[in-house]
Amino acid sequence: MRVGRGLSRSSSRPLARSSVPWLYLAPALVVLGGLLLYPVYQLGLISFFQYTQAQVSGGQPTTFEGLANYREIFSDSQFWQVLLATVLFAAACVVSTLSVGCALAVLLTRVRALPRLALMLAALGAWATPAVTGSTVWLLLFDPDFGPVNRVLGLGDHSWTYGRLSAFLLVLLEVVWCSFPFVMVTVYAGIRAVPAEVLEAASLDGASQLRVWRSVLAPMLRPILVVVTIQSVIWDFKVFTQIYVMTNGGGIAGQNLTLNVYAYQQAFASSQYSLGSAIGIVMLLILLAVTLVYLRLLRRQGEEL
Amino acid sequence: MSGNVVQRVQRVQGVRGVRRFVRRPWRLAAEVSALVIAAVVAFPLYWMVLSAFKPAGEIESSEPRPWTLEPSLDSFRRVFGQQEFGRYFLNSLVVACSVVVVSALIAFLAATAVTRFRFRFRTTLLIMFLVAQMVPVEALTIPLFFQMRDFGLLNTLGSLILPHIAFSLPFAIWMLRGFVKAVPEALEEAAYIDGASRSRFLWQILFPLVFPGLVATSVFSFISAWNDFLFAKSFIISDTSQSTLPMALLVFYKPDDPDWGGVMAASTVMTIPVLVFFVLVQRRLVSGLGGAVKD
Amino acid sequence: MKLSVRSARLVASVAALALAGLTATACAPETSDNSSSGKDEQTGTLRVWLFQEVGNTPKEKVVTSVVDAFEKAHKGAEVKIEYIPVETRAQRIKAAFNDPKSAPDLIEYGNTDTAGYVADGGLLDITKEFSAWGEASDTDPTARQSVTVDGKVYGAPFFVGVRALYYRTDVFKELGLEVPKTMAELTDTAHRIRAARPDLYGLVVGGAYTYGAMPFVWANGGELATGRGGSYASAIDSAASRKGIKAYTSLFGDDNCPAAKCAGMGGNDTITAFAAGKAGMAIGGDFSHTAVEAGKVKGEYAVVPLPGVEAGSVAPAFAGGNNLGVLNSTSHRTLAVDLMEQLASKKTQAELFDAMGFLPTFADTRDAVARKQPYVAPFVKTLAAGTKFVPASPAWSQIDSSLVLPTMFQEIVSGKKDVAAASADAAKKMDAAFGSVG
Incomplete structure (x- = not known):
């Protein structure tokens, strides 16, 4: 992701005048400034x-x-519990989504057109499904009374949403289902953009799959992996609809609350808008810190934005 | 790339036939697993469509069957029979399309600015665009509510379009950078040598070249605007003629007595346009997203 | 590269553009001015929000006929009815308070929300019109209480709802069971049903079913809160209340209603289970009658008042129900109040009872319908035995919507906390809420 700097270096060309980029940026800045x-x-x-x-x-x-609002949330033991759950849950989601997405992207490059099309279409379908619907369908699939999953696994009327971990696991499965397609398609597109000969040469040289991935593909795909990782962190940390719908607003006695849902419940269910806002701000700061640390690590390794 | 690779490439081309033969069992295994995974991934979707077609009572049966012997259109009838369903559909389309077009244009300009120019605060801005994506949308509903009220936009589609443009912009700019960068600078220089003006280069040369990338990023704006029910629920307070599809879907979500058939039928109706859109742009999407890494 | 003067100016103007006109108030978050418009137009559109009930069509029919008559009587007035989903009502109504321009003129609201909505400044004080309304004098005192805050009237009662015990006559006959006469017998009967018929819940209960649980607390002498006139203190952790909480939560378990399934249930879930023939007994309201009639168990059930601790006594029920109220922001005060009186009139209430089974709020109308429909008798008896109401504090809406009590019950039921710890936590949260509004 290096910046094309040839044009901007010389000042004689019309595109390079310093006011021009700001002119191009103006509409975006107005919209973002006003509405964000x-x-x-x-x-x-x-x-x-x-x-x-x-x-x-x-x-x-x-x-x-x-x-005072910040003092109140920081002194609330539930907040810390929710924060911990959020971080662990988001991390689990990011890792699962990325590994499933990358693995399937590699798989896509190994198969002929028909299976590739099938997997691609299925993934696009999962991607296209509204979050509310996806959550509902998954709930229905795992329903203790009417769902086919328990029937197939022989679990009787085991309730997936009762236990804290099993409820989180169920939500995780749904989140991975609807967010791996983005990773898969993007990484697949990235692999395709790598000249096929390079890969074939490497594998012919007797390098193992893992080695090919590590020493040939990964460096070339690095920019794209950075993008999907950052995006996954951002999205998975903010998972809302799935938790809200699948655990009915936070689970039994609030055991499945994540920060975003917790903030929403404080703000809208309890009308404590100020507490909800404070939690929102805390969340924003955490995400910011995580991303900045990540970017800094990248930059230290010589990557540039 | 080293000469070493070139040699290898030549070797590869020589033995391609053999290699294909050797690899066959592996590829077969890969293809079988791809098909199985595709089936697993598609299963929830299949269940959604199936439930939409199941006759009343069969969804909540303790013997769930992966088929139905008496497919029924009742659920779809309930969906289409809703007040002004066509209107909701149209409203959703208007919102999603305005968001896609406007945010694509704005993002195109902004992405051009941050990739083809070097200026002060460039990196800061880029990070700001990233940070902007982290804002928890749900928490912003309250301030946005007041803002839309002050603009006099509550109860109109404008109150959905504006925030969605704002929320889809940062990601669009971030994604588009790669596409803009991929256009060779030589092309730009050639255009100026030919006497093209700045805006001519921008709209008649750069824009068409970046178009596949625009399509790829549009997918994201489209989906988020099309599927949103948070803003619709909060900003369309009392004017049902301004409702969108997700609101029509929510009607079936009565917690006491959820109408699963209705929910699934409405979801099917909602998902199909996106899926069609996806399939149409599938090639573009893949080649487009690939463009983002071609450095 | 240096920023030229021109571009610096551009940036400045961009920033100004972005903020201009938005910062109406400089340094405080925005609020809305919800004072009454003062206008009282005699023509124009009246917007009305009513709740969308399960099987709403009969309700729509009754309402439409009232509206037709109203429009005929008031030339130039048009009424637009919208049925809003019950579960999103809180958000919708709050949004309406925040944006008077798109707000309706008349709303239906749950009677537990009265104090909260009044504190929000959303409802119009109609004491004057209410006392001038001929039929108001027959309103029963509990219902009247539910529209009154600090002696002022903020609406008209629309219907009342109380809960009683539904039981399966066929199951009781098959197992040779008697109808329970005390709370202890109730528990015992529940266990016996479950033991003999493991496919059934004995008495189906829900961890999120506050108003099904409260009779257990009240029957044991417990209270939600004590106090009057604005200042309340939680009493949910008193010894008597704990006894009631214990009695209710002991019903969750494999010997009656497994926690894995029942902890997450709300009131409607329990009724759905009963109607589907999955439970021997359930605590349901008069308003649940239609749903149960439409279910599998039609003709195989009966209703009695929920027994109290002593034999022959009735456990105090929660006097629920809905009211109609005019919004503060209306510009059609006279029209809106008039339509409210038409919708809450004895005649309409009697029709709504026939259509939906809503119990009238007028004592005489209620007696009349009870004579027509014998199934109402146990509910009327429950009402007559004395009912309880939630604290008339604006904090109640908050306690209710932040799920303080369901969380408490669920913590106990799922074994996360014991009765003492969970009720102490709940009391702390309730007191904080009472304190924040006092």
């Missing part, structure tokens, strides 16, 4: 105020609370 940055600013603001439904609808005045 400003709401985030509002979110941060709300997190410092006492802001419940009564304040929102003008029944009571808003009052500045300083860091």
Whole structure:
């Protein structure tokens, strides 16, 4: 991912005037500034105020609370529990999604057109399914009474959503199902872009599959792997619909809450908008830290944005 | 690439026939497993369509069967029989298409700026575009609600289109960079030597070349706008003529008595257009996403 | 590369554009002005939100006939009814409070939300109109209480709902069981059904079924909270309340209703299970009658009041139900109040009872329908035995929607905490909520 810098280096060409990039960026900046940055600013603001439904609808005045909302969530043991669950769950999702996606991408390159088309279409189908629907279908498949999965596995009326781990596992399966296609298609496209001869030469040289992958493919695919990893981290950390629908808003006694759902429940179910906002801000900061650390590691290894 | 590789490549071309023969059992195994995996991945979709066609009562049967002997269109009738279903469909299409077109254009410009120019704050901006994707959408519903109200957009499709453009932009810009970069700089220089103006190069040369990439990134904006029900639920307060498809789907989600047939039929109806779109752009998608790595 | 003056200006103007017009209030989060519009137009469109019930068509029929008559009587007034899904009602109604422009004029709301909505500034004080309304004097006191906050009236009761014990007559006959007369007998009967018929739940219960659980607490002398007039303190961790909680949660287990299945159930799930013939007994409301009638068990069940601790007593039931209220932001006050009175009138309530089985809020109308439909008798008897209501505090909406009590029951049932710890936690959360509004 190196930047084409030939044009911009010389200043004589019309495209290279320094105002031009800003002109091109203007529409994006206006939209993002107005509809993303400003709401985030509002979110941060709300997190410092006492802001419940009564304040929102003008029944009571808003009052500045300083860091009280943050103090409240940090002193709540449930918050830490949810945070830990979120991190572990997101990590499990990222690792599973990436490994399934990459493995299947490699598989795609090894098969002829018909099986490739079949797998591709199935994956695109999973990708196209709305999250709400995907979650419902998976619930129906694993339903203790009406689902075929328990019947096939001979589990009787075992309830998948009762245990904390099994509920998380069920959600994980659904998340992997609907997010591996992105990884698979992207990595597959990346492998295809690698000249076939290079691969064949390597494998003919007697290098094992693993070695081919490690010393030939991985370096060439690195930029694409960076992209899918960052995207997976971002998406999986924010999994919302699946948890919300499949564990009915956070599971038995809130055991399957993740930060995003927890924030939503605080904000909308309990009308504690300020607490929900504070959790949202904390989440944003965590994601930011993770990504920046990751980017820094990359840069140290010589990658450039 | 070293000369070593070139030699190997020549060797490869010589023995290709033999190699194919040797590898056959392995490939067969790979193909069988690809088909099996495809079946597993497709199974939930199959179950969705199947449940949509099952007659009432058969979905909640304690003997689930992977087929149905009396396929029925009742569930689809309930879906299409909803008030103004065609309207919802059209609304969803309007929202998704506006988001796709507008965000593609804006992202194209922005991606050109960050890949073909070097300027101060470039890296900062790139990181900002990344950070922008991390914003938890659910938490932003409240501030966005007030903003849409101040714009006077609540209860209109505009309140869905605008936020979706904003939320799909960062990812689109991030993905498009690779495509813009892949266009050789020599082409740009040649265009200027021929006397092309900046905007002529941008729209008549660069744009068509990046188009496959635009299609690939559009898939993401399309899906997120098409499938969204969070904004629709929050911003379309009382005007049902501005409802979108996911809202029509939610009607069947009564927690006390969920109408699984209706849910599955509505989901099928919702998924099909996206799937068709996918299949149409499949080639482009793969070659497009591949373009992102061709350095 | 250096930023030229021109581009610097561009950046500045971009930033200005992005923020201009958005920062209406400089440094405080936005709120909405929800004060009444003061207008009282006599023509135009009245928007009405009613709840979408299970099997809503009969309700729509009754409402449509009322609306037709109303439109005929008021030239130039048009009524638009929308049936909103019950589960998203909280969000929809809050959104309506936040954006008066798209808000309806008249809404149906659950009576436990009255205090919360009033504190939010969403409902119109109609004390004047209510006392002038001829039929209001026959409203039963419990129902009247449910529209009253601090002596002011914020709506008209639409129907009341109480829960009683549904049981399977065929199962009881087959196993030779008697109808339980005390709570201890109830538990015992449940266990015996499960033991003899392992395919059935004895008494189907739900970890998220607060209003099915509360009678157990109340019958044992427990309370949700004590206090009056705005300041409440939770009593859910008192000794008596704990006894009731223990009685209810002991029903979860393989000998009655396995926790793996029942912990996640809400009230409607238990009724669905009973209607599908999967339970020997269930705690259901008069409003569940239609659903049970439509199920497998039609003709094979009967209803009695839920027994209390002493033989012959009735466990206090929660007096649920819905009200109609006019929104503060309406610009059609007279029309909206008039339509509300038409929809909540004795005549409409009697029709709605025939259509949906909703119990009327007027004592005389209720007695009249009870004579017509004998199945109502156990519910009327339960009402007469004395009912309980949730604390009339705006905090209740919050306690209810943040699932304090379901979480408590689920923690106990799934073995995460014992009764003492879980109820103490719940009490702490409730007190925090009461404190935040006091």
